[in-house]
Amino acid sequence: MSQKSVHVVPRGGKWAVRSSGAAKASKIVNTQDEAREIAREQAKRSGVELYVHGRNGRIRERNSYGKDPYPPKG
Structure with a gap:
């Protein structure tokens, strides 16, 4: 089974x-x-x-390193 995403989350001050x-x-x-x-x-x-989460737990940054189903045109 392949992983779907990687998250950076706050954990007890770290x-x-x-x-x-x-x-x-x-x-x-x-x-x-x-x-x-x-x-x-x-x-x-x-x-x-x-996905990079802020201290409040909300997603503040997102990047895709896989196949993008909606790649930029141009």
């Missing part, structure tokens, strides 16, 4: 990198930037979506 559907975070780091870089590499390797 930041976690978590795959959708996973019970545990794959990595917990001190800064959101560090977590974003780790998650970006995972998303690129797997060809999936990356």
Whole structure:
């Protein structure tokens, strides 16, 4: 089963990198930037979506590293 997305989420004053559907975070780091870089590499390797959440839990950034069903025209 392939993973569908990678998330950067706040976790007790730190930041976690978590795959959708996973019970545990794959990595917990001190800064959101560090977590974003780790998650970006995972998303690129797997060809999936990356979601970066803010401290309030809401999605603040989204990037697709898979096949885009609506690619830009031009």
